[in-house]
Amino acid sequence: MKQISAFAALAALLLSACSSAPPGPEPVASLTSATPEQMVAAIDAAAGDGDGELAVQPLRDPMVEDLREQAQQARAQARPDAAAAALDQALGIVADDPALLQERAEVALLQRDFAQAGTLAERAFALGAQVGPLCRRHWATIEQVRLVEGDAEGAASARTQVEACKVAGPDRF
Numbered sequence: 001m002k003q004i005s006a007f008a009a010l011a012a013l014l015l016s017a018c019s020s021a022p023p024g025p026e027p028v029a030s031l032t033s034a035t036p037e038q039m040v041a042a043i044d045a046a047a048g049d050g051d052g053e054l055a056v057q058p059l060r061d062p063m064v065e066d067l068r069e070q071a072q073q074a075r076a077q078a079r080p081d082a083a084a085a086a087l088d089q090a091l092g093i094v095a096d097d098p099a100l101l102q103e104r105a106e107v108a109l110l111q112r113d114f115a116q117a118g119t120l121a122e123r124a125f126a127l128g129a130q131v132g133p134l135c136r137r138h139w140a141t142i143e144q145v146r147l148v149e150g151d152a153e154g155a156a157s158a159r160t161q162v163e164a165c166k167v168a169g170p171d172r173f
């Protein structure tokens with residue numbers, strides 16, 4: 001009888017050992033304590049006003065502009081999901097618009113979807129003019145995402161890129 005109970009205890013022990021998940025990678029510690037709203041404020045600050053600087057402004061589809069305005073109103077009302085829905089609809093019309101992609105990246109930050117924010121900002125940079133305030137917004141977003149991911153080197157690299165986006169406008173006589 002002791003053999004059966006010892007065997008049952010051993011079997012239970014082995015089964016419990018098998019059911020526990022193996023230890024995964026240690027979670028990476030964020031390098032920022034900023035809230036998503038503070039991150040977006042830092043992005044705004046990094047963009048600056050662009051005075052005296054080269055900035056490319058594309059023509060806009062009126063329907064897309066209406067959706068962008070809806071998104072801005074939703075953001076102002078602290079409704080990031082509504083802002084995301086409006087921007088996603090606009091991106092359905094103009095999928096490769098760097099400004100729309102950047103706005104959507106910032107909303108993704110507000111939704112705490114940091115991976116999507118980084119992906120959108122990188123795509124926006126690749127499609128954009130790569131100079132001016134919008135360029136700085138892209139890299140400032142990437143910097144914030146890398147800080148959240150605990151990537152100090154990547155965040156420092158992104159900060160350097162923010163500064164590289166500054167290009168003086170042409171002289172006007």
